[in-house]
Amino acid sequence: MKQLITVFLGGLVLCLSLLAPAQAEVRKDTLALRDNHPKTYVVVKGDTLWDISAMFLQSPWKWPRLWGYNQQIENPHLIYPGDVLTLKWINGEPRLVLNDGIIRLSPKAKVTPLRDAIPAIPLKDIMSFLTENIVMDSDQLTAAPYIVGSTNNRIVAGAGDRVYARGELVEQHSRQNIYRPAREYIDPITQEHLGYELFKIGDAVVGAKNDDITTLDLRKTREEVSALDRVYPSQKESIQSIFYPSSPAEAIDGRILSVLRGVRQAGQYDVVAINQGAREGLEPGHVLTIFRTGERLKDPLTKEVIRLPAEKSGQMMIFKAYEKVSYALILKATNVIAIGDEIRNPG
Template sequence: MKKHLCLALLFLGLTAPFAAAQEQPTIYTIVPGDTLWGLSQRFLKDPYYWPNVWANNQSVGNPHFIYPGQKVRIYSDRIEVEQAPAAPAPQAPAAQELREEPQAVTFSVNGSEGFLIENGMKPSGNVISLHQNREMAGTDDIVYTDIGRAQGANPGDRYQIFKKIGPVSHPVTNVILGQQVIPLGELQLSELEEKASKAIVTKSFQEISAGSFLLPYQERKLTIPLKSADRDLTGYIVQTQTGNQALAVNDVVFLDLGKAQGMQAGNMLYIVRDVVPDQRYANAKIEKLPVEVVGALVVVATGMNSSTAVIVKSVDTVYRGDRVEMKKSR
C-alpha cells in the first residue's frame, strides 16, 4: 500500500474534495482507551503514522489520547480526526458569536534540559572568582568574570551560566561528541575593566562556582511547534540528561543529529530497534525484519552535530544507544 502521507497532508485543503469523490471513508467513534498509536496500527497497519494524525489535526491537543465520542474518518491511506463536538451551553441572551481559533500542536520547554557543547565551540567567558573568595554563589551574589571591554561587553549585558558534566562518547563509534552541560543560572554585568568584569547573579538554579562558563543570554522558556519531516535521518541516543540508562516519557536525551544533518527543533523521530529473525522456522534465509517501534521523541534544541530531545511516547523501556529514525515518506 503506497503511502505518500506527508505530501497528502501538506496539500490536504486541495486534495480533500477529490479524495472524497473517489473513496468514501469509514466512520469510527472513539471509545475509552483509544490512542492515535493504536488507531494507526489497527486501521493502517502502520504505527509510524500517528504523529502525522497529531500534527495535522489541530483538534487533537494531547498526542497520546483522543476523547470518547470523537469520530475519525478512515481512508485506505490516512486517518482524519473530526472536531470534537462542544458541550451544549445554557441558553442566554443573543450576543455576538465568538470563535476561538484552533492552536497548533506545540511543546513547551523551560531551559533546564541542557545540551552538548561540541568540540570547537567556545564559550563567551568564565566565572573566574566569587565575592570574598566564597566557594559557592547563588541569587544576588557577586561574581567576577573574564569578560571585559576588550570583548565588546557593556554594563547590563546578560549571560547564562553553565557547568560541564563530562565528555559524551558515541555509543557505537566511541567518538567523543562533546561535553554535556547543565544550566546553573543567569548573571548581569555591572562594572567592567578591560579584560574582566563584576557581575551579579540574577537567578540561580544550582550552586555556582568558579570555573563555570558563560554564554550570551537566551530566553529559557520556549514554545516549539511540531514540524513535519522534510528528509530521512537515522541517528542514536548518545546520552541522557540524568545519566540513567533506562528511560521513559518526559526524559531528556541527546542525539547525534544536528543542524548539519538537517535536524530542526520540533522534528519528531521514532525510537526503533532491530528484530533478529529466527531462522529455524524459515524456509529461506531472512536477512531483515521490520523494525520494532518502541517510542517517539521531539527535538527541542539543535547544535551543529547534536540535539536535545524529549521522549513523548514509549511502549517499552528506552535506553541510551537506541536508534532513532525520521521518515519524510510517512
C-alpha cells in the same frame, strides 16, 4: 489492423504496469486507523495532539493529516478542553472535525485564553531543556568567559552575591547566564567529539567591566556558583512551543547518547540526547523510531557470540537541534529504552 490492436494492448498493459506502483504507493501512504478507535472524543484538560491522535491512528505522528486539511480545524493547535471531535471520511481519508460538522450561530462570544489550547506534545516535560540546557563545541567552551571567584574570596556564591568572570563576553548584554559543563558527548561509532552539554545554574547582571574581568551580580541561582562555571548570554531566540511532526528528508542512522535525567534507561516523556543534529538535516518536529539494540548471546551449538536483531521500541520527536547533537522527547515506549539504542527514520 491486428498489429495495431496488438500495439494498443501492449501500450495499455505498459501504462497499467506503470500506474500500479504509484497506486500501491498511494494506498500504502493512507492513514491507518487503530482497530478500536472511537468515533467521537471530548477533549479534556491535559490532552495533547499526540495523545488524541494515538487514539485514532496507528502512527500518531501523522496527526497533521488527520485534522490539518479541513476548514473547521484550521489550526489544530487551537483545540480546547470541551471540544467534541468526530471522525469522518473526506475524499477517501479519515478526518477529525469539530462538533460533528454542525456550526451553531449564537450572539454570545466565547473567549478562551490561548494558553488553554491543547499543545502538540507535553511541553512541561521539555520546558526546562528548552531554556536551561545548551550544547557547545570545544571552541565555544574554550572561548566562553569563566568564573574566577567571588567577593571575600568565598569558594561558592549564590543569589545576591557578586562574582567575577575572566574572558571576553560572547555578546555585550547586560544579562548573562551562568552555565556548568555537565558532560562531553562522543560519537559511539566514530569517536568524534560532538560537543559539551551545559546546564544553567543561574543568571546575573553585568555590573562593570575592567580589561578582561567582568563583574557580575547574581540574581537567581539553582545551584551555588563556583570557579570555572561559564558565562554565556541569554538566548535570543523565542522558545518554540508548536511542533509540526514530519519525517526527516535524509536517512538517519543514529544512537542515543544520554538520558538527561541522569539514568541509563528511559521511558515515555523522558528527554534524550542523540548523536545526530542539524548537520544531518534534523529539525524540531522530526519524528524518529527507536530500536532496542539486540542482545549478545552465545550460540549453543557453535559457541560463537552473536547479536540478536534490533527490535522497535518506541518513537521520539526532536525539539531542539544543535549542529551535531539533538534533544528529543520520547513520545511512545513499547520496551525499555537505553543509551546506545539505534535511531532511524519512521516507517
